[in-house]
Amino acid sequence: xxxxxxxxxxxxxxxxxxxxxxxxxxxxxxxxxxxxxxxxxxxxxxxxxxxxxxxxxxxxxxxxxxxxxxxxxxxxxxxxxxxxxxxxxxxxxxxxxxxxxxxxxxxxxxxxxxxxxxxxxxxxxxxxxxxxxxxxxxxxxxxxxxxxxxxxxxxxxxxxxxxxxxxxxxxxxxxxxxxxxxxxxxxxxxxxxxxxxxxxxxxxxxxxxxxxxxxxxxxxxxxxxxxxxxxxxxxxxxxxxxxxxxxxxxxxxxxxxxxxxxxxxxxxxxxxxxxxxxxxxxxxxxx
Amino acid sequence: xxxxxxxxxxxxxxxxxxxxxxxxxxxxxxxxxxxxxxxxxxxxxxxxxxxxxxxxxxxxxxxxxxxxxxxxxxxxxxxxxxxxxxxxxxxxxxxxxxxxxxxxxxxxxxxxxxxxxxxxxxxxxxxxxxxxxxxxxxxxxxxxxxxxxxxxxxxxxxxxxxxxxxxxxxxxxxxxxxxxxxxxxxxxxxxxxxxxxxxxxxxxxxxxxxxxxxxxxxxxxxxxxxxxxxxxxxxxxxxxxxxxxxxxxxxxxxxxxxxxxxxxxxxxxxxxxxxxxxxxxxxxxxxxxxxxxxxxxxxxxxxxxxxxxxxxxxxxxxxxxxxxxxxxxxxxxxxxxxxxxxxxxxxxxxxxxxxx
Numbered sequence: 001x002x003x004x005x006x007x008x009x010x011x012x013x014x015x016x017x018x019x020x021x022x023x024x025x026x027x028x029x030x031x032x033x034x035x036x037x038x039x040x041x042x043x044x045x046x047x048x049x050x051x052x053x054x055x056x057x058x059x060x061x062x063x064x065x066x067x068x069x070x071x072x073x074x075x076x077x078x079x080x081x082x083x084x085x086x087x088x089x090x091x092x093x094x095x096x097x098x099x100x101x102x103x104x105x106x107x108x109x110x111x112x113x114x115x116x117x118x119x120x121x122x123x124x125x126x127x128x129x130x131x132x133x134x135x136x137x138x139x140x141x142x143x144x145x146x147x148x149x150x151x152x153x154x155x156x157x158x159x160x161x162x163x164x165x166x167x168x169x170x171x172x173x174x175x176x177x178x179x180x181x182x183x184x185x186x187x188x189x190x191x192x193x194x195x196x197x198x199x200x201x202x203x204x205x206x207x208x209x210x211x212x213x214x215x216x217x218x219x220x221x222x223x224x225x226x227x228x229x230x231x232x233x234x235x236x237x238x239x240x241x242x243x244x245x246x247x248x249x250x251x252x253x254x255x256x257x258x259x260x261x262x263x264x265x266x267x268x269x270x271x272x273x274x275x276x277x278x279x280x281x282x283x284x285x286x287x
Numbered sequence: 288x289x290x291x292x293x294x295x296x297x298x299x300x301x302x303x304x305x306x307x308x309x310x311x312x313x314x315x316x317x318x319x320x321x322x323x324x325x326x327x328x329x330x331x332x333x334x335x336x337x338x339x340x341x342x343x344x345x346x347x348x349x350x351x352x353x354x355x356x357x358x359x360x361x362x363x364x365x366x367x368x369x370x371x372x373x374x375x376x377x378x379x380x381x382x383x384x385x386x387x388x389x390x391x392x393x394x395x396x397x398x399x400x401x402x403x404x405x406x407x408x409x410x411x412x413x414x415x416x417x418x419x420x421x422x423x424x425x426x427x428x429x430x431x432x433x434x435x436x437x438x439x440x441x442x443x444x445x446x447x448x449x450x451x452x453x454x455x456x457x458x459x460x461x462x463x464x465x466x467x468x469x470x471x472x473x474x475x476x477x478x479x480x481x482x483x484x485x486x487x488x489x490x491x492x493x494x495x496x497x498x499x500x501x502x503x504x505x506x507x508x509x510x511x512x513x514x515x516x517x518x519x520x521x522x523x524x525x526x527x528x529x530x531x532x533x534x535x536x537x538x539x540x541x542x543x544x545x546x547x548x549x550x551x552x553x554x555x556x557x558x559x560x561x562x563x564x565x566x567x568x569x570x571x572x573x574x575x576x577x578x579x580x581x582x583x584x585x586x587x588x589x590x591x592x593x594x595x596x597x598x599x600x601x602x603x604x605x606x607x608x609x610x611x612x613x614x615x616x617x618x619x620x621x622x623x624x625x626x627x628x629x630x631x632x633x634x635x636x637x638x639x640x641x642x643x
Contacts (some may be wrong), residue, residue, distance in 0.1 A: 060638055064643045071642075125510075131517040150503060228506055233460075234642035244637045247365045249630055 041256040048253030055257035065241065069261065072238045073269075075155060075227070076220035080168040082160040083216045084209060091171035091208070095178075113165045121229045124158040125149065128230065158230045159223055166219060167212035174203045174208030180229030214270065221266060238262055315405035315592060318568055324353035326565050330367055331359045332421075333552075338429065340585035341382070341421075341573075342400040348572035354565065360610045365394065367557055371395050376559040379566045386500015388418035388553045390627040397553040403567040405574060408592040410609075412619075413551065419570060421552035422588035425527040426465055426616065428547070429540040434521045442470035446522055447494055454521030458495065459512050460504025464636035466620035467548030468524060469495075483624050488632050492639055504640060515540050522557050526550075531606040545607070551591070554613035583607070 059065050094105050110118060125134045128148040135145040148154045178201065186196035218236050224239040231237075238258060246255035308575045330345070334336040339356055349356045359378065364387050365553045370376045388396050395493040396417040399618075406414050413420045430440050431454070449456075449518045459465055471481035472494035478487055495502075501522055515533035523540070525533070525560075527547075531639050534540060554573065572578060577592035583597035590597060599607070600608040608617065625632065 064638045066642050067643065068641050125513075129517065130519050218310075232642075233504060233640050234500075234643040241637065241641060244462065244633070244640075247363055247635055248367055248637075250368055252365070 032161050044252050045254075045256030048251075048256075055253045056261070058254060059257050060263055065258070068236055068238055068241055069265070071235070072221055072262070073265070074238060075140045075152060075159070075235065076217050078152075078156045079159045079163060080217045081165055082156060084213060086160065087164060087167035087171055087212065088205075090207070091168050091175050091219045094172050095175045107286050109165045109168050110162070117162060117225055118229075120162060121158055121226050122225075124154070124161070124230055126152050128157070138221075149230060150235075151237045152231070155231040155235045159220055160222075160228045161225060163219055165215045166215045170211040170215065171205065171208040174211070175205050178204045180271050214273075218266060218270075221262060292358070292396075299508055300350060305588075310585050313403060313567075313571045314575075315407045315408055316572055316578055318348050318352045318572050320351055320355045323565055323568060326353075326562060327357060327611075328379045328562075328565055328569055329357040329359050329377055330380050330382070330569070331378045333361045335641075337586050337588070338382075340588075341580050343585055344578040344582040345573060346581075348569065352572075354569075356569075364391070367395055374559060376557050376561070377560070380556055380569050381557055381558050382421045383418070383553045383555055383556050385550055385553065385620075386463070386466075388415055388555045389622065390629050391501045392417035393558075394532065395558055397558055397560075397563070400567070403564070403569050407465075408576070408594055409574065410498045410591060410593060412575065413591065415553065418553035418625060421554045421573075421576060422582060422586070422590055423549070423551045423608055424588050425528055425549035425606075425613075426459070426467065426550055427525055427527055427531050427606075428543045429523045429525045429533075430543060431518060431521045432539050432541050433518075434546060439541075439543065440522060441543050443468070443473055445543075446524070447472060447475045447498065449498060451634040452522070455501050455503060455519065456498050457503045457505055457511060457520035457523040458498075459511070459524050459526075461506055463552070464632050465524075466625040466632070467550070467618055469632070470620060471546065471548075471618070482622055483621065485628055485631055486598065488628065488635055492635050496639060510580050514539075514549055527606045531587055531603060534605075535602050537582040542606075544613065547613070548615060549608070549617040549619045550587060 046052070048055070054089065071146060090105070090109075093100050097105065125132075128137070130145060130149065132149070139145055148157070182200050182204070183196050185202045187193070191199070204273065222239055224243070225235060227235050227237045228240060242255045242258045245251045288362065298622075330338075332340065332341055336364055338360060342356070342358060345356060348354070362381055364385055365382070367376075367378060367381060370378060377542075387572070392398065392415070398416055399414075399419070403415070404419065406419060409419060410423070413423075428440065428443060428446050432439070434454060437453065440446055444458065445452050470483065470487065473480055473483060473487055473491040475494050476490045478490060481490075486580040503514060507516060508526055511523060511525050512529045512533045514529070515523055515525070515538040518539070520524070523530075530540070530542060554570055556563065556570070560566050574592060576592045576594045579592040579595040580597045583590040583595060584599055587599065587603045587606065593609075
């Protein structure tokens with residue numbers, strides 16, 4: 001392949017831009033519906049009420065903002081962890097069963113995905129509330145009730161359920177490409193099942209874990225409805241504060257600054273995580 | 288014959304005079320036949336049965352004037368601000384919360400020309416510089432009758448007293464602070480709401496904070512209703528409409544009416560609407576006796592035309608707030624204080640709502 005590279009005909013080289021032309025509608029859409037509004041947010045965060053950094057100074061000088069920012073990341077991390085733990089065996093099961101059962105398993109993931117987020121969150125209210133299904137079962141079994149609704153635990157449970165498909169699907173797509181003969185080979189060379197899993201299967205599946213974790217974590221950071229309905233004051237996330245600033249106080253600048261802080265912090269975290277992920281990728285790709 | 292002619296002429300002159308008078312002096316609920324033919328008005332409100340009721344109340348106006356009425360919503364002041372700033376205002380009449388028309392009077396909402404509206408039947412003190420009331424309701428203290436039995440809470444002071452009245456409290460956490468509740472809390476802290484200062488907002492919020500970690504801040508009216516129906520909160524701060532529905536659905540709760548907090552929605556005309564007079568015509572029709580009766584019958588909110596006699600059943604009328612007795616028990620918030628301090632109060636309230 002590499003030897004033939006210099007001999008690519010000129011005509012073919014000229015055609016190389018074509019894939020980009022195909023991507024043009026998506027690019028235009030992204031620029032129009034994400035790029036432009038994002039730019040507006042950045043500009044307004046710096047220009048309202050006057051040009052300057054006042055909105056950012058305000059953000060970092062109010063303790064509640066920082067506490068909520070930190071809480072937003074902590075909750076998102078918990079949600080990611082819960083999703084990994086629940087999704088990993090599930091995705092593995094999807095690779096191990098026949099096509100019929102796999103379809104069924106896939107439907108189980110996708111059907112809740114097609115139901116509106118508000119409806120799903122409200123069903124969680126019914127399940128989690130003090131007089132709800134879970135607590136009635138616990139009480140009828142002789143256990144005391146647990147406070148689930150309006151707690152951070154309740155928020156994490158609700159969010160993890162909403163975000164689970166985003167973890168299962170990338171995991172499954174990576175896992176189905178893993179050659180199970182490699183695990184068999186490890187076993188035949190004398191590795192115990194746990195050893196074969198840890199040294200062969202797990203590293204090969206890690207790209208899926210990372211991909212899913214990044215998607216879930218980033219989506220979780222921006223959650224609004226679920227923490228609002230399932231949480232109490234101690235599980236308020238940043239989006240709720242943004243909403244108060246913009247919709248109630250008409251402080252677009254401050255709301256914008258909060259959004260930018262969240263975005264930048266996310267980028268920084270991803271940049272920090274990227275080298276780890278890349279080296280793992282290489283390891284995993286090694287034969 | 289001549290006599291008859293004279294009679295008819297007399298009537299004609301009288302009619303003409305009335306018509307001229309009507310033109311110069313509007314009567315609530317009336318609109319000239321076909322006067323808005325070909326025009327379109329957009330009413331913005333909060334959706335649900337409330338906005339359906341408003342549309343029903345305005346049906347007569349629509350049929351008679353020939354206007355095409357569009358409904359939009361929910362009301363968001365930020366959206367309205369964006370419209371006013373861009374000079375493209377598509378909302379002609381906007382139903383808002385209590386305070387915004389006072390906070391943004393002249394900036395987002397037009398100062399009303401009261402020669403174009405008949406405000407004579409609106410309860411005293413409810414016409415603002417930029418708003419007329421859309422309806423009245425109350426924020427009321429509801430308590431669980433099975434929990435408190437013979438020793439029920441009687442006032443907001445009892446609501447804030449967890450020693451004498453143990454139990455879970457539910458408070459409106461839907462967004463903005465309720466001025467009246469903070470004033471009642473400030474009273475508990477030993478202050479005088481009439482002489483409240485900005486620093487006192489903290490004292491009032493502290494009283495709410497002291498209710499403890501079990502306190503539930505409900506996010507939506509539906510949630511407050513659900514808290515009553517499931518019995519999860521022992522004392523609830525509730526909107527009268529939701530309180531009524533909860534009781535109708537079997538919640539074992541009853542109101543303590545003393546110092547119920549008077550609240551209302553406001554009707555406004557945004558700055559920069561395309562046809563101001565058409566918006567005025569809608570408002571004036573909305574204030575009419577018949578329109579208000581329909582609104583009250585459909586939504587169970589209290590009408591703001593004092594002549595209105597809505598036909599409602601006992602469960603609804605128990606929660607209407609316009610009877611002389613209720614009017615005496617009602618507590619009106621200190622508007623003069625909250626309007627300039629709205630932003631400060633909101634920030635402090637949001638901090639409480641975010642677990643601080």
